[in-house]
Amino acid sequence: DVKVTQSSRYLVKRTGEKVFLECVQDMDHENMFWYRQDPGLGLRLIYFSYDVKMKEKGDIPEGYSVSREKKERFSLILESASTNQTSMYLCASSLLGIRGQGGVGEAFFGQGTRLTVV
Amino acid sequence: AQSVSQHNHHVILSEAASLELGCNYSYGGTVNLFWYVQYPGQHLQLLLKYFSGDPLVKGIKGFEAEFIKSKFSFNLRKPSVQWSDTAEYFCAAFNTGGFKTIFGAGTRLFVKA
Structure with missing residues (x-):
């Protein structure tokens, strides 16, 4: 079974703090993603990475950065936390695959x- | 822009009622389609998926979905819901030419016992 592990279930941080959210996957997946989940808005993609040291902006990257130094680990960084970043953050991983390969795109979630920013 | 639309944000059903949750996507090319479910307090998990072949796909717990290419739709169905189906359901689409999976806004299903 694929396992995606996020370092914390609950975090409370103060406005202006630098916040690190860590994610580790154990299935050698190329792709890793960070989403935030808010009621009525579904999952919105913040950043994703398709290889070590590679990163791409998602739909809502403002106020966030990411780091992928190792294939299995993908970190989300809030440089200066704000109250509007209070949310549920989800990490996911998936195979990269080649075009048309079955299984491509299926995501496994942590x-x-x-995160609550006060 | 690529998008996934779910028709209902909240659905309330009685046990044994039939369920259909609508999903439309806007990709023009080849897509892989998914339904994920999130039970209260649990992580997102895959319910079913469509990559190719038979457009009627069956998933876990009696769920099924039908891919209708001409309508860009992938609706989720279950003939008879149970109280334990209370959850949030997300439709998602992956453009096989890209890297991203796009999710719909989600539908919260509440099943009355």
């Missing part, structure tokens, strides 16, 4: 980190 348990999520509920």
Whole structure:
């Protein structure tokens, strides 16, 4: 079974703090993703990475950065946390694959980190 | 822009009622399609997926979905829901020419016992 592990289930941080959210996957997946989940808005992609040291902006990258120094680990960084970043953060991984290969795109999710910025 | 639309944000059903959740996507090319479910307090997990072949796909727990290419739709169905189906359901699409999976806004299903 694929396992995606997020370092914290709950975090409470103060406005202006630098926040690190860590994610590790154990299935040698090329792709890793960070989403935030808010009621009525579904999952919105923040950043994704398709290889070590590679990163791409998603739909809502402002206020966030990421780091992928090793294939299995993908970190999300809030440079200066703000109250509007209070949310559930989900990490996911998937195979990269080649075009048309079955299984491409199926994502495996971590348990999520509920971040509250006060 | 690529997008996935789910028709209902909230659905309330009684046990044994039939369920259909609508999903439309806007990709023009080849897509892989998914339904994920999130039970209260649990992580997102795959319910079913479509890559190619028979457009009617069956998933876990009696769920099925039908891919209709001409309508860009991938609706989720279950003939008879149970209280334990109370969850949030997300439709998702992956453009096989790209890297990203796009999710719909989600549908919260509440099943009355």
